[in-house]
């Protein structure tokens with residue numbers, strides 16, 4: 001590139017970065033405000049359905065497991081974000097089928113990134129999965145980004161999926177949703193933790209919105225708890241058929 005042109009580009013970029021520089025706290029505030037507004041709209045749109053079961057997330061899990069026929073048939077439960085295992089233990093007790101498989105994914109050293117003021121390492125279990133005493137359960141220790149691709153290559157899909165996304169972070173949730181998209185089928189059920197979160201509006205809700213928009217994901221909202229802080233939904237169409245003609 002001619003020297004004169006390089007010089008001109010350098011000056012132009014320096015100007016843009018001076019004019020367009022917005023400090024991070026301001027961009028963060030902007031992002032959070034946008035997603036708070038989107039959450040408010042989402043909650044408003046679903047208010048008439050009267051789907052909230054109250055504060056207890058386990059009431060939501062039990063209701064959905066019963067209504068969707070997931071209590072006594074073989075399922076594959078995938079949990080992303082397990083920490084001390086309270087949700088995992090609850091679902092293990094709720095589905096007693098010997099053919100069910102429970103796969104838990106977590107670093108067990110806590111959050112890999114800060115989460116709106118909540119520090120890296122929060123929820124750490126010192127790197128050790130909880131003891132659950134159930135041979136149907138396996139643990140995949142490490143970042144989802146390291147453990148999930150190999151898991152999906154090794155594991156055929158042969159039974160209905162119940163997927164619990166409870167990893168708090170935008171990046172972690174978006175990664176899991178995009179990896180699972182080709183694996184999901186109509187009738188599978190997703191549980192979302194920290195979904196319509198007023199404290200962390202630009203994380204799970206944002207990842208879910210981006211995923212829905214990008215994949216043409218169609219779902220039915222089944223129920224929520226704690227003002228949609230947790231949500232359960234049934235997959236109707238996991239992804240647009242990109243090979244369809246017309």
Ligand SMILES: C[S@@+](CC[C@H](N)C(=O)[O-])C[C@H]1O[C@@H](n2cnc3c(N)ncnc32)[C@H](O)[C@@H]1O
Nearest residue numbers: 081082083087106107110123143144166167172
């Ligand atoms: C809120 S805790 C999970 C709580 C748990 N489901 C319960 O019911 O008690 C979130 C967990 O997600 C895990 N996590 C978040 N992003 C992750 C990632 N990319 N890879 C692995 N683990 C991740 C953290 O280590 C943390 O333990």
